Amino acid sequence: MSPDAALTRRTREMIRQVAHAPGPDALIVDAPARLHLGFMDPGGSLGRRYASLGLVIGGLNTRIGIAAAAHNRVEVAAGVDAAECERLQRHLDTLQARTGRDLPLRVTLLRAPPAHSGFGSGTQLALALGHAFARHHRLDMGSADIAGLLGRGERSGVGIAGFDRGGLLLDCGPGADGSAAPLVSRIEFPEAWRVVLVLDGRATGLCGSAEREAMAALPPFPRERAADICHQVLMRVLPGAIERDFAPFAEGVSAIQRLMGGYFAPAQGGSMYTSRAVGRVIDWISRHRLAAVGQSSWGPTGFAILPGEDEAERAVDAARGAGVVDPALRILIAGGRNHGARICAAADFRSDPGD
Template identity: 30%
Template sequence: MNESWLFAELERVAGPLTPLQRVLLGTDGSVTRILELATGAPVTITTLLQTVEAASPQVAEMLAVPLGQEVNHRIVELKNTRTGETLIYAESYTPLSRLSPSFREDLMRADTPIGRILEQHRLETRREIVKMSAGQREAPVAASFGLSGKPRFLSRQYRIIHQEHPLIHIEEIFPAFLFSGEMRVVIDAPSRLHLGLLDMNGSLGRIDGGIGLALDEPRLVVLARQSETFLAEGGDADARERVLAAARSVSGSLNLPGAAEFTIQAQFPGHAGLGRGTQLALSAACALCRLYGQEWTARDLARMTGRGGTSGIGTASFGGGGFIIDGGHSFGATRDKTAFLPSSASQGVRPPEVILRRDFPEAWKILLVIPEVSPGASGRAERDLFLRYCPVPLEEVRELCHLAMVSLLPGLAEEDLDLFGSAINRMQELGFKRVENQLQPPRIADLMEAMRDAGAAAAGLSSFGPTVYAIGEGRMHDVESAAREVIPSLGGGRILLTRARNSGAVVTVA
């Protein structure tokens, strides 16, 4: 089919295409390689579906094979490895009868671009573009890009011809705004573990003092582009509301000349002890500022969005990652804070200064267990708990500080996991962390004990939970098995092996 006519018909519906969009839709070369050159980052393949199935009438016609013949059906995402952003959604059909055994084996390995498989087997092929189109797509396609509502997509269908027969039929799809030439900002922000608050007694005129670390997974990915009004899509309703609230707050503080449209492309659960609220607020704020040529520190953004009024771990995780201790806030009638309150009830309180930040050992792994129980305390309930249980006993604060200085930090500095872990385990029984643990379902304590018994050097509760973590070395198979035995009694949940992130949020401007 004449490609000039295809482009003319597409632009009649979709409007003018950018040069990069035309290249992606019209190339007879490797789309993966073009994307890598355009983004300056490696592109990886994530397989969503790979099955062998009987050719339907439509597929049989596309591939010129008999109805019911076995075909390999594959759906993949081409993703920017630096940002996690999905660049292309691709669906392909391949008749197995036309593949050599070695080609079939490579194809079934799933996460290899088809173009690279063709190169490896040195097949003489040509690409034949069948169709180009613009329009809406079904929900699974939109979900791959973190989109909701009714976004418009561009797509092309083409066949790879070998020995004058269709070898593969492929459809590649991407949002119409992607590769459009407009400025986009992508924020890849970490989750975090909150290990505890050092001083919720206040007898020395200071309170709070957070301890925690940034996590590589799960993570938050937010894309933003300029818009006349503030809009948010992707994620859940709470996430979208938080993004918009933060953006409006920053826009008002800085009197920015425009708004932004945000897309939440990856998220993790809220009110689970992983710090989602702060990462959403800072990601939205940072992206909006970059869109309008401004750069602010994480602490500045936290101040403008009302985050960090109790703990500074989320703010510092966004800013630089790693293992963090913050200095808390002054406490008294004319000081930073006059009452024991969570961050959500401490609007206008400056984020605390970081007094220690170190890389977390790469060899130490972290197993997260996120039970499907009621979310951790938030809002009014969280505020009431602070007021009810604080101040905590002074002797417990003293022991917490003692543990931090002679066990936790030396263990971290010397990479002595047993010493570090012993401090984490004891911290579960002291200060405000003791209160947080006492408010959990009984089986949460059983879960932590089971993971320690299975070999974890440490196990604890992150923030108000319900997320529980274990720290160890290696793949932690025994610890994971122990967690899987207990998790059904909590109603199920997610288990994830991750590691610390020793850098902050990644900001990509494209």
């Protein structure tokens, strides 16, 4: 039996255990990953900071099971980073303390993308647990409520909106009172388009206090650069996605990434890519294919969006043939995901194709 088959069997067994846990309220939440494609104005040149463009993708989901138990228990399936137990435990403690609902629960993290790699895993982990907790206890809590309670959405709202709705998303930045960023636009991502993801497990992106310190050390973001990014989004990226016109979409996203990458490079060792190995692959694809390219958030994951499955596969094969793919890298091809998280009884859970 292959290692992947063994992991799959172990995960299925854990799902079965959740489904057959005592009581009728065993639940599974399946939440999607997202790519952060860039801020519109991190300096707030018109008074409102950040605003984010993001894309929800399939294939790297966060999946949590929850059920009644004799005492609180947080666990992870085989192949999932055990360090995530600590984050889940903190969130569970907060939810129980703030809501007054402290009946013991068994929480099982069945699946998760690499943490601090550009997939918004922290937000999805918090929202998945929060929604499972709220559904289990019949609490009226939406994603914005849960994010505020668990300290998510400080800068970007695309992870919160992505959990709810999927698609290509644009928010307008958090409110002056720190409230979650309102969603400005949500567009169905073209079904045929594909995302080449280049992962480097040897590196992680900035997070927590290190991220806040890096942001504070950067110079003010020039207003003219923010205006250029907003122009790219409004006149290239969004119309391109709506009309299924790939060229302006790709050119717009790549232009945004160049502008943002240059700004954040001092916090990333002088490069727009946290992983130089990832950057070599993405740069090679951008020179040889029409593609929307860049790094998601602080990386290290890089992306290249192409107009179809065949184009994506050929780009990856050609990059490998050119010798620019470090053997330590992992390359995946994903589609966009035009729906948000699924919450269902554990006994009824079935994986979506591609997830």
